[in-house]
Amino acid sequence: MILVTGATGFIGSRLLKRLAGGSEPLRGSSRSVRAEDLPAGVEAVPADVTKPETLGKCLAGVGTVVHAAAITANLKEPYRGGYDRINRAGTENLVKAAQEAGVKRLVLLSGLVQPPVKEGSYMATRVAMEDAVRGSGIPHLILQPSVLFGDGAEFVSALAGVARWSPALPLLGPPRMLFQPLWVEDLLRCLEASVREDRHLGETLPLGGGEYVTFRQVLETICKAAGRRRLLLPLPMPIARLQAALMSALLSRPPLTPATLELFAFDNTTELDSVERSFGFKPRGFREHLLANGLS
Numbered sequence: 001m002i003l004v005t006g007a008t009g010f011i012g013s014r015l016l017k018r019l020a021g022g023s024e025p026l027r028g029s030s031r032s033v034r035a036e037d038l039p040a041g042v043e044a045v046p047a048d049v050t051k052p053e054t055l056g057k058c059l060a061g062v063g064t065v066v067h068a069a070a071i072t073a074n075l076k077e078p079y080r081g082g083y084d085r086i087n088r089a090g091t092e093n094l095v096k097a098a099q100e101a102g103v104k105r106l107v108l109l110s111g112l113v114q115p116p117v118k119e120g121s122y123m124a125t126r127v128a129m130e131d132a133v134r135g136s137g138i139p140h141l142i143l144q145p146s147v148l149f150g151d152g153a154e155f156v157s158a159l160a161g162v163a164r165w166s167p168a169l170p171l172l173g174p175p176r177m178l179f180q181p182l183w184v185e186d187l188l189r190c191l192e193a194s195v196r197e198d199r200h201l202g203e204t205l206p207l208g209g210g211e212y213v214t215f216r217q218v219l220e221t222i223c224k225a226a227g228r229r230r231l232l233l234p235l236p237m238p239i240a241r242l243q244a245a246l247m248s249a250l251l252s253r254p255p256l257t258p259a260t261l262e263l264f265a266f267d268n269t270t271e272l273d274s275v276e277r278s279f280g281f282k283p284r285g286f287r288e289h290l291l292a293n294g295l296s
Helices: 009-018 052-059 082-101 122-134 154-165 184-194 215-226 236-252 258-265 276-281 286-293
Strands: 003-006 028-029 066-067 105-109 140-145 166-173 205-209 230-234
Touching: 003 009, 003 052, 009 028, 009 184, 052 082, 066 082, 066 184, 082 105, 105 122, 105 184, 122 140, 122 166, 122 258, 122 286, 140 184, 154 166, 154 215, 166 215, 184 205, 184 276, 205 276, 215 230, 215 286
Parallel strands: 003 028, 003 066, 066 105, 105 140, 140 205, 166 230
Antiparallel strands: none
16 A cells, blocks of 8 residues: 555645556545545545654555655744654654554655755755655655646746736845756656656655756746746845745745745756656756746
8 A cells, every 4th residue: 555645735635646546555644634635546544743643543554655744845834843843753753653564665755955954944854854764774765856846836836926916026046046947747757656666765866857947047937928027136135034034924825935045045956867867757847848838
């Protein structure tokens, strides 16, 4: 049986749809998951990674776990220490329960990161998730995708949302800093292969899309795809951090969070052939896709 944690989240829900109908039974877990939330035939078992006592039931009889239950950087911290409690401690709880349940394979959905990371930062919680999986003794694979685009992925949709009402968009980070956006369907294809194949067990695989783009090029492409003209104005990081802190304090879903700004501290890239080398196909390019398909 395959268990997908974070079953109602952006990636977990889409992965279950992709895996549904296969030969292996599927189970999805999240804090309040219901059968009607998941594809037909997928078993729904509520569980909370911050509450170890809830994990035994969802892991019973499971051979493979895809761990996609984490707070991503675009979401504000739900309470002080929330990133650490859910990402780091939650993964440690899941790993311990998986060891006890005899899980045979653990696939972690992480993200690109550049060590060393600052203690107490959002990125530190993602590194801690990876460390917990590597130290588990369970055959594992860690996927580190760059920022995602397509199908409502937050990296593009949040910026497009700001472009709809604001006459100007902020240019964040160093001018030459690079991103390598990965199409969400390409990530799902990699995840599906990771569940079904053993050849990459024990590895950590950084994944990026088919081209490098600066943040200016990201904004220009979003505006062109949306048919809007907007001023692009440099925003110093100290001011951006202040704005992100204020928006996180005042809004339930802020367009910018302090955690998101951590992505602008390093090139969010890997080798251009990372997906093709590991999974045998060429990923879609960011600009080509958006200009051909729009922002959806």
